Amino acid sequence: MQPSKAGARRVTLRDIAREAGVSINTVSRALNGKPDVSEATRALVQAVAAQLDYRPNQVARGLRQQKTATLGVVLADLANPFFAEVAEGIERTAATEGYSIILANSEERQSREQQAVETLVERQVDGILITPTQRSEETIRYLMHRHVPCVLVARYFENLDVPAVVNDDREGSRLAVGHLVQRGHRDILYLNGPPYTSSARLRLQGYRDALEAAGIPFRPSMVINTDARSSGGYAAIQQALAAGIEFTAVACFSDYVGFGAIRALRQAKLRIPEDVAVIGYDDIDLAAIVEPALSTVHIAKTRLGQVAAHMLLGMIGRSAQERRHPGITVLPPQLVIREST
Amino acid sequence: MQPSKAGARRVTLRDIAREAGVSINTVSRALNGKPDVSEATRALVQAVAAQLDYRPNQVARGLRQQKTATLGVVLADLANPFFAEVAEGIERTAATEGYSIILANSEERQSREQQAVETLVERQVDGILITPTQRSEETIRYLMHRHVPCVLVARYFENLDVPAVVNDDREGSRLAVGHLVQRGHRDILYLNGPPYTSSARLRLQGYRDALEAAGIPFRPSMVINTDARSSGGYAAIQQALAAGIEFTAVACFSDYVGFGAIRALRQAKLRIPEDVAVIGYDDIDLAAIVEPALSTVHIAKTRLGQVAAHMLLGMIGRSAQERRHPGITVLPPQLVIREST
DNA sequence: TTGTATGCGTTATCAC
DNA sequence: GTGATAACGCATACAA
Numbered sequence: 001m002q003p004s005k006a007g008a009r010r011v012t013l014r015d016i017a018r019e020a021g022v023s024i025n026t027v028s029r030a031l032n033g034k035p036d037v038s039e040a041t042r043a044l045v046q047a048v049a050a051q052l053d054y055r056p057n058q059v060a061r062g063l064r065q066q067k068t069a070t071l072g073v074v075l076a077d078l079a080n081p082f083f084a085e086v087a088e089g090i091e092r093t094a095a096t097e098g099y100s101i102i103l104a105n106s107e108e109r110q111s112r113e114q115q116a117v118e119t120l121v122e123r124q125v126d127g128i129l130i131t132p133t134q135r136s137e138e139t140i141r142y143l144m145h146r147h148v149p150c151v152l153v154a155r156y157f158e159n160l161d162v163p164a165v166v167n168d169d170r171e172g173s174r175l176a177v178g179h180l181v182q183r184g185h186r187d188i189l190y191l192n193g194p195p196y197t198s199s200a201r202l203r204l205q206g207y208r209d210a211l212e213a214a215g216i217p218f219r220p221s222m223v224i225n226t227d228a229r230s231s232g233g234y235a236a237i238q239q240a241l242a243a244g245i246e247f248t249a250v251a252c253f254s255d256y257v258g259f260g261a262i263r264a265l266r267q268a269k270l271r272i273p274e275d276v277a278v279i280g281y282d283d284i285d286l287a288a289i290v291e292p293a294l295s296t297v298h299i300a301k302t303r304l305g306q307v308a309a310h311m312l313l314g315m316i317g318r319s320a321q322e323r324r325h326p327g328i329t330v331l332p333p334q335l336v337i338r339e340s341t
Numbered sequence: 342m343q344p345s346k347a348g349a350r351r352v353t354l355r356d357i358a359r360e361a362g363v364s365i366n367t368v369s370r371a372l373n374g375k376p377d378v379s380e381a382t383r384a385l386v387q388a389v390a391a392q393l394d395y396r397p398n399q400v401a402r403g404l405r406q407q408k409t410a411t412l413g414v415v416l417a418d419l420a421n422p423f424f425a426e427v428a429e430g431i432e433r434t435a436a437t438e439g440y441s442i443i444l445a446n447s448e449e450r451q452s453r454e455q456q457a458v459e460t461l462v463e464r465q466v467d468g469i470l471i472t473p474t475q476r477s478e479e480t481i482r483y484l485m486h487r488h489v490p491c492v493l494v495a496r497y498f499e500n501l502d503v504p505a506v507v508n509d510d511r512e513g514s515r516l517a518v519g520h521l522v523q524r525g526h527r528d529i530l531y532l533n534g535p536p537y538t539s540s541a542r543l544r545l546q547g548y549r550d551a552l553e554a555a556g557i558p559f560r561p562s563m564v565i566n567t568d569a570r571s572s573g574g575y576a577a578i579q580q581a582l583a584a585g586i587e588f589t590a591v592a593c594f595s596d597y598v599g600f601g602a603i604r605a606l607r608q609a610k611l612r613i614p615e616d617v618a619v620i621g622y623d624d625i626d627l628a629a630i631v632e633p634a635l636s637t638v639h640i641a642k643t644r645l646g647q648v649a650a651h652m653l654l655g656m657i658g659r660s661a662q663e664r665r666h667p668g669i670t671v672l673p674p675q676l677v678i679r680e681s682t
Numbered sequence: 683t684t685g686t687a688t689g690c691g692t693t694a695t696c697a698c
Numbered sequence: 699g700t701g702a703t704a705a706c707g708c709a710t711a712c713a714a
Contacts, residue, residue, distance in 0.1 A: 012691055023701045028693060036699055058463045059409060060691035062400045063706050070443075070464075078432065079626075079643075084425040091419065091446045095453075100460060102411075103444040105432045112436075119441060122399045123411075230630045259630040266632050285420075286627050289571045289600045291607050302420075353707055364685045369709060377683060401707035404690050 011052045020048045031056070062124065071101045071312065072120030072128040074113060076155075078105040081284045082254070082301060083131060086153060089305025090129055097313055099126070108194075110135040114142075121148060127312045129153055129305075134196050149315040153308045155198045156328060163315070165308040165329045169199045172297040172333030173206025174213075176279045177251050179295070179335055181214045185249035185277060188216075190223040191236045191261060193253035200228075203253055203281065221245065226257055233260025241268055248276060249341070255280035255287045258294055262340065277341040292339035300331055307331065352393045361389045372397070403465065412442045412653065413461030413469040415454060417496075419446040422625045423595070423642060424472060427494060430646025431470055438654055440467070449535075451476040455483075462489060468653045470494055470646075475537050490656040494649045496539045497669060504656070506649040506670045510540045513638040513674030514547025515554075517620045518592050520636070520676055522555040526590035526618060529557075531564040532577045532602060534594030541569075544594055544622065562586065567598055574601030582609055589617060590682070596621035596628045599635055603681065618682040633680035641672055648672065 017024040030037050030045035062068035071094050075083045094101050104116035113133050127149035143150045156164035180188050190207045193200035211218050226232030252258040258280030270276050272292055280296035287294040311326050358365040371378050371386035403409035412435050416424045435442050445457035454474050468490035484491045497505035521529050531548045534541035552559050567573030593599040599621030611617050613633055621637035628635040652667050
């Protein structure tokens with residue numbers, strides 16, 4: 001018997017059944033380790049299945065069982081190492097638990113996010129992990145309305161009762177700025193991220209907390225909004241320098257912003273950390289590699305993904321009504337002091 | 342009528358049919374824009390569908406049509422910005438063409454790669470994009486044997502007739518090293534990547550090409566193998582320094598390796614580029630941001646993904662026999678000179 | 683123009 | 699233990 005000629009139809013349970021001389025569902029139960037099937041026939045069926053190189057059709061199985069063993073993942077920016085690492089964590093635990101992931105990239109755009117979520121629903125994913133754009137709550141409400149298990153990652157909505165796994169952004173930022181204060185800095189610039197994200201708002205709040213704790217008055221002129229890209233950090237520093245703002249340290253929304261800031265600072269012939277200290281946030285792996293190595297706040301990014309995936313899997317396990325909200329899990333950030341402060 | 346109570350069953354064609362007072366397949370053709378359905382009933386059906394917030398079940402559709410509109414993507418290292426950007430390109434064109442992607446991460450391990458591919462086959466993906474670990478050809482052969490359309494990305498097998506989209510690694514490396522030569526360097530260290538990958542082998546070859554073109558004898562002692570991580574670049578430089586190898590420039594397998602090299606060089610109080618020039622490969626976005634900005638070879642990573650996805654989609658369009666191999670597409674690299682050379 | 687019947691590959695519910 | 703039979707939701711060949 002020639003296995004799979006050109007354009008060969010895929011082998012199904014029916015083929016095995018015919019070959020083994022048993023019924024189609026005996027094959028099914030034999031292969032799925034169900035009871036009530038003699039060891040003899042089970043062995044026979046398994047042998048035939050192996051010989052024919054049988055692979056179960058998960059699409060058919062998904063239709064029948066109303067369960068696809070698939071998780072939807074929609075990320076705000078796949079090209080950003082932060083999200084890529086989160087994705088890595090998600091993928092790993094999903095794979096370990098026998099789930100596949102369908103990945104979508106919203107590129108921080110509400111329309112793409114909405115589109116992605118609708119596609120995932122149509123594809124009957126068992127649950128969705130999402131780093132929301134936060135430009136609108138619509139998408140999340142839609143998911144809740146359709147009773148699709150959902151966990152927010154890295155960002156969350158204060159006014160929406162949806163499970164989430166986040167880093168303690170406020171605390172992390174407080175740590176970072178507190179560190180600067182401890183080093184004797186009082187004129188600390190803050191390069192903020194997109195204010196529509198919970199992470200940006202909370203990190204800004206942490207900055208204020210740290211100032212307040214040190215008795216340093218908060219000055220709105222010391223915070224500059226950026227787009228969270230390194231070019232944003234670069235532009236912000238140039239802007240601050242041009243405006244004649246005096247500062248000896250700069251705390252950044254992210255490492256990327258920090259890299260841009262460092263670049264602008266250096267071009268202005270300022271030494272780091274002697275003239276100006278710089279601290280980032282996220283601790284992407286390049287932060288440790290760059291010269292000077294960037295002080296920052298470590299987020300366990302892979303872990304974030306893993307924890308979120310486990311939480312979602314837990315929700316999927318139980319039925320709709322007993323599916324109590326697991327609430328918000330907050331992972332502790334960690335200050336990492338390197339060379340830039 | 343209350344749309345979706347708690348634990349509501351999903352609305353199907355049958356529900357629309359009942360509500361609209363027509364048959365189930367009239368609904369199907371009305372919704373799918375098929376001909377032979379009066380405009381009146383089509384309008385009615387669409388109205389009812391909208392009112393019930395109907396979403397087609399793509400799993401059922403996939404089973405019926407033997408086509409899932411899904412692409413499998415298996416990446417060697419999701420956390421690596423290079424692959425993340427490739428993934429971004431793939432995802433974007435897939436989404437544009439109405440396809441979803443199931444993402445798997447092989448982490449450069451043969452066992453995970455094999456596992457991933459088998460899962461994708463079971464899930465009936467219409468085709469697979471893969472950056473092979475190249476530790477074994479087994480996986481690819483398996484795919485060919487099963488007649489699953491497949492395109493290799495960024496790496497390829499010289500002895501296997503499989504479509505691929507790659508960067509011209511040999512030419513890119515030749516460009517990079519040629520640039521170093523032109524700057525007057527003759528003692529050029531080469532930090533090699535994992536030799537089992539086609540990209541590493543070809544880039545090493547490009548290094549030799551450039552030396553030969555300049556009449557500089559190749560010395561095996563000038564090439565040091567690394568694991569392609571920045572720590573590898575760091576260690577390689579330390580090793581070279583300790584061994585007393587003399588060099589005025591170092592060409593690297595990747596930007597990551599270059600970053601590590603720069604770090605080691607600086608710790609040894611060597612100035613860049615005055616004492617030692619460094620050039621990378623890939624042009625990940627951080628290369629431009631870092632101080633000194635890294636000279637490198639640009640690969641159109643997103644484009645790589647887009648082209649590969651389009652090629653795969655083209656293969657999926659045609660039937661198995663008329664599906665001639667589209668061959669190997671080679672994208673031109675581009676030398677980017679910044680501050681490190 | 684519309685409805686009926688069948689099947690995609692699988693699992694589950696029943697008889698035997 | 700095992701085997702018919704139905705059903706998951708949809709699309710299609712065919713009948714009306």
